[in-house]
Amino acid sequence: MITLRELDATTSLAQQLDATTGPVTVVASYLVPEQALTAFLALWQADAAVLTAAPGFRRTSLHRATAGGQLLWSVAEWESTQALAAAVAAGAADETVRRCQAAITADIDGYLTVFHSAALAEVTAQPHRRD
Numbered sequence: 596m597i598t599l600r601e602l603d604a605t606t607s608l609a610q611q612l613d614a615t616t617g618p619v620t621v622v623a624s625y626l627v628p629e630q631a632l633t634a635f636l637a638l639w640q641a642d643a644a645v646l647t648a649a650p651g652f653r654r655t656s657l658h659r660a661t662a663g664g665q666l667l668w669s670v671a672e673w674e675s676t677q678a679l680a681a682a683v684a685a686g687a688a689d690e691t692v693r694r695c696q697a698a699i700t701a702d703i704d705g706y707l708t709v710f711h712s713a714a715l716a717e718v719t720a721q722p723h724r725r726d
Contacts (some may be wrong), residue, residue: 596663596701596704597625597638597699597702597703597704597705598693598702598704598705599623599705599706599707600704600705600706600707601706601707601708602622602624602707603708604706608707608709609675610695610707611684611708611709612679612680613676613678613680614676614711615675615676615677616675616676616678616679616711617673617674617676617677617709617711618653618672618673618674618675618711618712619672619673619675619676619679619709619710619711620668620670620671620672620673620709620710620711621670621671621672621673621679621708621709621710622668622669622670622707622710623668623669623705623706623708624666624667624668624669624705625666625667625668625669625704625706626633626665626666626667626692626703626704626708627663627665627666627667627701627703628665628701629663629702630701631699631700631703632665634644634699635667636657636700636701637698638662638692638698638699639657639667639669641694641702642692643655643657645687646671646682646687648687649681649682649685649687650678650679650682651673651674651675651678651679651681651682652671652672652673652674652678652682653671653672653673653674654671655669655670655671655689656670656671657669657670657673658670666724668674669671674696676709677717678713679709682705692716
């Protein structure tokens, strides 16, 4: 069973979705036991497939800690909090989540936060010069 919690206890998910801002990035971290990994990946892929059709959805990716670590991070980009809130309110992935959660017998805690850019410009690596 996956239990979602707010990573920032001072700001609820409802408050984060009420904020009018964009673009936003949703970061969810999960500690997934090895025996639940296959089922979790199926859940994530099914959820991602549904969300790609939601208005305002941009992209998503899933990252796993190196060396066989159990920590996974899901990162999803949306045009705005309004688009994300509309997808959540419409139950965009509810049925997929219900079906796939039945296949996960391990307890998995997930921590979810909605971010917006705090910097005025992105910082990227500059090409390295060879002298």
